[in-house]
Amino acid sequence: MTPNVWMGVSVENQDYTFRIDHLRRTRAFVKFLSLEPLLGPLPNLDLHDIDWVIVGGESGPGARPIAEEWAIDIRDQCLASRVPFFFKQWGGVRKKRSGRLLQGRTWDEVPIPEPTYQPVIYQAVVV
Template sequence: MAQNSAIEWTNATWNPVTGCTKISAGCDNCYAERFSERFRGVPNHPFEHGFDLMLRPERMEQPLTWKKPKMIFVNSMSDLFHKKVPNSFISEVFETMERANWHVFQVLTKRSSLMKRFVNTRYRDKPVPSHIWLGTSLEDHSKRSRIKHLQDTNAEVRFLSIEPLIGPPGELDLSKIRWVIVGGESGPFARPMQLSWARSARDQCTEQGVPFFFKQWGGFRPKSGGRELDGREWNEFPKVLITSKMPDRQIIASG
């Protein structure tokens, strides 16, 4: 848990689950795994068990104690929809998010089909509340099926994280998508992102009227290459139904 986050598109992180397993090429150089494994075997450290999947019920109500509205990235160190996370535990996470409705929660998964199944069962008759944003992550054109899963998920605010972008994004159908984040990979084995790939994603967002956020070029460190694309920073955010919930530092964009 962190009440403040260095991630450019959020304010805080909340990790009721930690640890994960790899499912596609975008996971190859996972920053969360690299960080967690540094502490494997350290007694009483939060990551004493490295990147093994761990449920953290003691963290379940943390957002309820944060009285100032925040944008909260859910499970920055895991994937809420990992197949080994019980639906009952996921339900508790959603109950907390529903109760803490003065925050905006950003739920991001690579397991988009499992998210769709859970959400469409839980919210059979109405969409997920608009302060809970649901997103999926893809790394190149080969994972665009995740977009379709997201589009078929009963939510009001859907977003894409195209990070790390390690190949051409291909043609993107952004219907029902309210926000797109793009970023390059960081770390000692970072794979470079091509300018044409970043431009392709941005131009398709512009053409389809979807807010675009360019997080980083990446490199050995996250900020190695800066954040400018074609001479400017792209810091667009989706318009939310209750804009007073958005922290002051966020930039509101239409879409």
């Protein structure tokens, strides 16, 4: 697979984790999880063959809240598995006011695919 093919799935809560197995079966060069809007805890995520995780809260009118402990737990799972973690937003009606700091810092990790080597090497992007 060429390095320009990145494929992801949305997983909002535990009911949709089956999508991760479908993603794993693809031949995409980079496989990522978009855990947004995150609507419930996702303990014990299997991050095998996953190259990137994005977490975010729901935004707009009627947005349901994201619990800080859910985001922290997923971040910790990513750190333990050496999977780049990107925290997009807390969400809510005024998402810019809510910000995107998680425990006092931004998390802007992105995968840097190496065509001849996997797992993915990663680095933080400074915005």
